[in-house]
Amino acid sequence: MERNVFVSRRRIDGFDVSPSDSAEAHVLAVDDSLVDRKFIEKLLKISSFKVTAVDSGRRALQFLGLDEETSSSVGFDGLKVDLIITDYCMPGMTGYELLKKIKESSNFREIPVVIMSSENVIARIDRCLEEGAEDFFVKPVKLSDVKRLKDYMMREVRFGSTNSGGTNKRKLQESCDLTSSEPSISSLSSSSSDSPSRSPISPSSAPSSIPTPLDSPVRRLKMTNAGGLI
Amino acid sequence: MEVGQLQRRLVDYTKSLLTEGILDDQFSQLQKLQDESDPGFLVEVVSLFFEDSEKLLNDITGALDQQSVDFKTVDGYVHQLKGSSASVGALRLKNACVAFRSFCEEQSLEGCLRSLQEVKQEYYNVKNKVETLFKMEKQIVAAGGSVPKTE
Numbered sequence: 001m002e003r004n005v006f007v008s009r010r011r012i013d014g015f016d017v018s019p020s021d022s023a024e025a026h027v028l029a030v031d032d033s034l035v036d037r038k039f040i041e042k043l044l045k046i047s048s049f050k051v052t053a054v055d056s057g058r059r060a061l062q063f064l065g066l067d068e069e070t071s072s073s074v075g076f077d078g079l080k081v082d083l084i085i086t087d088y089c090m091p092g093m094t095g096y097e098l099l100k101k102i103k104e105s106s107n108f109r110e111i112p113v114v115i116m117s118s119e120n121v122i123a124r125i126d127r128c129l130e131e132g133a134e135d136f137f138v139k140p141v142k143l144s145d146v147k148r149l150k151d152y153m154m155r156e157v158r159f160g161s162t163n164s165g166g167t168n169k170r171k172l173q174e175s176c177d178l179t180s181s182e183p184s185i186s187s188l189s190s191s192s193s194d195s196p197s198r199s200p201i202s203p204s205s206a207p208s209s210i211p212t213p214l215d216s217p218v219r220r221l222k223m224t225n226a227g228g229l230i
Numbered sequence: 231m232e233v234g235q236l237q238r239r240l241v242d243y244t245k246s247l248l249t250e251g252i253l254d255d256q257f258s259q260l261q262k263l264q265d266e267s268d269p270g271f272l273v274e275v276v277s278l279f280f281e282d283s284e285k286l287l288n289d290i291t292g293a294l295d296q297q298s299v300d301f302k303t304v305d306g307y308v309h310q311l312k313g314s315s316a317s318v319g320a321l322r323l324k325n326a327c328v329a330f331r332s333f334c335e336e337q338s339l340e341g342c343l344r345s346l347q348e349v350k351q352e353y354y355n356v357k358n359k360v361e362t363l364f365k366m367e368k369q370i371v372a373a374g375g376s377v378p379k380t381e
Contacts, residue, residue, distance in 0.1 A: 033282075033310065033313055033314055033317070034278050034282055035275060035278050035279050035282055035314040035317050035318065036313065036314065036317050038274065038275050038278055039260075039275060039317050042263055042268075042271060042275075043263070046263065089309070118312070118313045118316060139313065139316060139317065140256050140259075140316055140317050140319075142259070143259070143263070
């Protein structure tokens with residue numbers, strides 16, 4: 001496993017950028033698609049967020065400083081990250097794996113994480129929510145979705161916080177390309193997989209596309225169901 | 231042609247692309263995101279999309295040209311193309327990708343090759359149409375007008 005060590009340039013103490021002041025809030029966007037990165041960056045900027053866009057989970061962790069042991073959530077450019085929005089299907093490290101790593105970290109687990117995916121699969125959505133994701137946006141993401149992100153930054157106590165880490169009932173991991181019986185996207189890139197626990201699965205849970213995508217009202221209903229992550 | 235006429239032509243043209251399903255609402259959303267502070271946004275995103283797509287089409291062609299075709303790899307590329315098509319609102323192209331993926335799943339080389347032709351066709355079609363649209367916008371601006379928003 002390659003380790004890109006970030007040398008110098010990082011400050012230990014960050015500024016305290018108040019997350020409730022949305023003009024200052026800093027979002028880290030993760031997506032391997034250049035077109036999608038450009039798009040989400042625009043939506044975020046229009047919604048008055050500061051944006052850092054990276055192309056992989058690896059880079060996101062590097063930016064956070066999670067690769068090395070630090071005690072702050074300051075990225076190397078000194079800006080605190082107030083929210084992470086990540087694509088699900090990415091080569092190397094999926095958005096789900098990134099989510100897990102963040103929630104497993106004592107320093108970063110409080111950062112709200114939102115997942116995006118072009119595939120509208122209930123099992124996938126549930127798994128992400130169970131792991132502590134704040135929300136799940138079906139792509140293409142809407143401006144109204146992004147505007148909602150401010151809500152996740154305000155909250156101190158989150159329903160999802162007690163679920164982070166241990167309660168992942170569904171060990172079945174879904175491959176992104178829907179056809180294979182092994183983690184497939186990683187075959188596109190030469191970098192080694194980051195999660196040794198990933199096991200080949202058969203796509204017996206055939207991802208079904210729901211005619212009416214799980215759009216905001218339903219998603220919000222799920223999220224506000226006190227402790228009731230379905 | 232005077233500005234008003236040019237503007238009307240553009241609106242009609244955009245509407246026809248939406249009606250034909252070549253573009254969908256996502257494209258309109260992208261147009262709306264463009265404003266005075268970032269007038270080149272749509273062109274920039276679409277240009278990135280064209281570059282990205284052409285690279286993917288080459289990758290797919292190459293992958294299908296192998297002695298032993300790796301359908302998972304092909305599917306991975308088509309998945310990416312499908313994703314970016316959806317992001318810019320290229321509806322027919324996206325749908326062609328969806329059909330393509332089912333042939334990848336079946337591991338049907340013939341089906342894949344046919345799909346590739348269809349995908350290429352849809353790609354060049356949307357590329358031409360969008361480039362025409364951008365030309366119309368330029369004409370309007372050159373004539374001193376502003377680009378009308380399609381509602």
